[in-house]
Amino acid sequence: MRGRGGLLGAYAALVYLFLYAPIAILVVFSFNRARQTAVWEGGTTEWYRSLAKNDLILAALKNSLIVGGVATLIATVLGTLVALALGRHTFRGEGFTRQLLYLPVIIPEIVLGAALVTFFGALAFRLSLLTVVIAHVVFCVSYVAIVVRARLAGFDRSLEEAALDLGARPAQTFFRVTLPLLAPGIVAGALLSFTISIDDYVITSFVAGVGSTTLPLQIYSMLKVGVTPEVNAVSTLILAVTVVLIAVAQRLQRRPAEREETS
Amino acid sequence: MSTVSAVEIRGLTKRFGDVAAVDAVTLDIRAGEFFSLLGPSGCGKTTLLRMIGGFELPTAGSIRIHGEDVTRTAPYGRPVNMVFQHYALFPHLSVGENVAFGMRYHGVPRGDEPRRVAAALALVQLTGYESRRPDQLSGGQRQRVALARALALEPEVLLLDEPLGALDQKLRKEVQVQLKQLQRSLGITFVFVTHDQEEALTMSDRIAVMNRGRVEQLDEAARVFERPATEFVATFMGASNFFDVFVRGGDAASVSIELPGGAAARLPREGREWNAGERLRFVVRPEKLDLRTHDLSTRGVPSVPVTVEDRVYQGVGTVWLVRGPGGEAFSVYEQNERPDEGARFAAGARAFLCFRTRDAILLSTAGDR
């Protein structure tokens, strides 16, 4: 048993190395003084400072934050409502709603991008930050709905029945029981939605217009020109933000029941 | 105990698709009594209770609570409270907040809440637990918090759905006694759901035995045990010795029958007319049967010749498995009064099954099997 565990453990370590080495290299070299070579020539934060002065990147960052914020806000409201519908009500079109929510997740991103740009073109809708926000809402709603729905399934419906039994009306039950219990799921869904939004390249590349370049689009165009240390620096920052958001979302997604079991 | 009805149920039916979970149930629950709904899994106990609580709308029929029709009233408008099977304690609130939850909807001034919470917790011996979280309590304590939360609102009727199901055997027995004492001292009507016949017998004033959505028998606890009305109830209460016999005739007080093996016997008539040639079914509980070496018919004790098949030693008692002349299987329970001296009968031995006529329970033909 011991020997096999050791061997498998070593193998797993290799897989983790494969997963993290490229990212780690990127991070390390974002502090490399050399502009061109892959040789370590001493540490510097020069590239981070030059990022702060790069107007294109700053503008793209601002766009990304606006899009991520607004799209997440809308997607969170829509996704939470539809998750409540699916988890707590029986209604006509339930099966259709489930499938409708799956589709944006499973349809190749490139197809969604192509469809949206054709749609906006057909309506003579000028491509702008608004079109980017709309596109992001479309694919973020599903993620929020899935996360919130899972949370809803995690707590017993009898909790809400107990509130009604104790005299609370449906609205009071919602605000005193359902919402507080759902909150971690909603926040987790919002964080994931934000992460996906600020990371998206494929769909955004179709629906972004002049002046609505987001951070991934900006990075992509820099990559096409050539690898520069600034790209490493901005990648490192994005990675750091993502890791924090994911860690928080993961913590929130753990159900209270899991704590109960351990006690 | 008064005979005012706390809950009147009339023709209550609930269908889920094709299945009638509750099928035309009519019954009255008296004010202040401990009333149990007893039956096997899936017989509709929970559904019936949930309709009383307002969580399920009946397909047909009506429910009145203290004379007021509440058939379509929302749960928050009914003077009843529920102790849920898995307690349904709000995990994001403390014990105190859980118990106080409903008070603001019942006109309790905010200032009075702490006092009322403390009183409710004292009732279930959890004084001082206000600031604990539900996940910091043991199973038994959670069950008591759920009880305190429901009792704190002073409902006229308390509904309990297998509230002891999640407790281990020993704790369960303790809580049964406490719960019964609490009910008696508060005088609140309890409607208690269980599938455990012993539990129902220990606690209830009256029991409704349910089967496939219908009430098979509604009676005082002791009568359900001793005088099951149908084969289903008899079996469910552990009486498993059925005798199929022919009626020979009868008089004003009794019916005379021919037992398996040919002996004659007279059983109390129990208010029914019996015609000669008719078939009759009765049941005798295992502990009311006696295994003898001699035929006692001549002394007026009904006796059936049997063959001993096996013996199961159970510590306090012994169960004999025997077969009648027509191949019928019977089990006889006898108390082990002396130290085990080895078998009184060997396997294959012939013996006689005897019983007192008053222990024969005549079944109405309503039983299905």
Place this chain on the structure above:
Amino acid sequence: MRRDRAGVLLALPTWATLGVFFLLPLAILFVVSFARRDTYGGLKPIGDLGAYLASGKFLEHYARSLHPIYLKIFWRSLWMAVVTTLVCLVVSFPAAYYIAVVARARRRPLLLGLVVVPFWTSFLIRTYAWMFILRTEGLVNHALLAAGLVHRPLELLYNDFAVLIGLIYGELPFMILPLYASLEKLDRSLLEASADLGAPRAATLRRVTVPMTMPGIVAGIVLVFVPSLGQFIVSDLLGGAKTILAGNLIQNQFAIARNKPFGAAVAFELTAAVLLLLWAYARYTRRRGEDVLL
């Protein structure tokens, strides 16, 4: 739960949003795939619809996509997706098994978290990392030159190999997670029972572990295969001009060639392939009685 209007009201905003900005665009794209393009990349008006339909011209883009040039692109997309999926499966299984079964329970959340992070981090950045490593002036070439193994930097980027590395690297977490999820549910006593009954380890793996974790394996295959099929970033950044995949073909029609009807036709062929696969998957899970996400 009774049928109620509240459910409809709660779902309504999502129906409206996805109806207008998702289903309608897809429908329009579908119509466009049958249209004619004009020389400026727009759509040519169709005078007589009846005649157009009768002439069979509306299928011209679909017909065109069957040309050997494009079939070759589809073929390459397919085999790259297959290879990616298989490699991911083979690499992931032992690792997932280690995390779920062998590793100490206390360390499991950390090990799992370390897979979840790349699962959610930017695909673009993770692809870029390989660009940084493999390029002519990259780390690998530097090491090779310094060690004297080569005298001129190797062309490690812009070929099928680089694309495959990028795909495998990018999709690996999407295989490990579902495998982990089903391995974790596996009852340990089954493995012990198998050993107790005298099965060697390999037999236990083949006769108990793998069949019991089939749902996770199938989910992982779907999660990796479907996105690989529509890939476009990896081949664009790491692949050369030769390594064009179906995703790039579609993107080109919209961004460069300005032949939207053709792009739309290819997009729908891709969608059909994906939906077919997912339909088969849904049938599989339904037969197994597994629960789905929503």
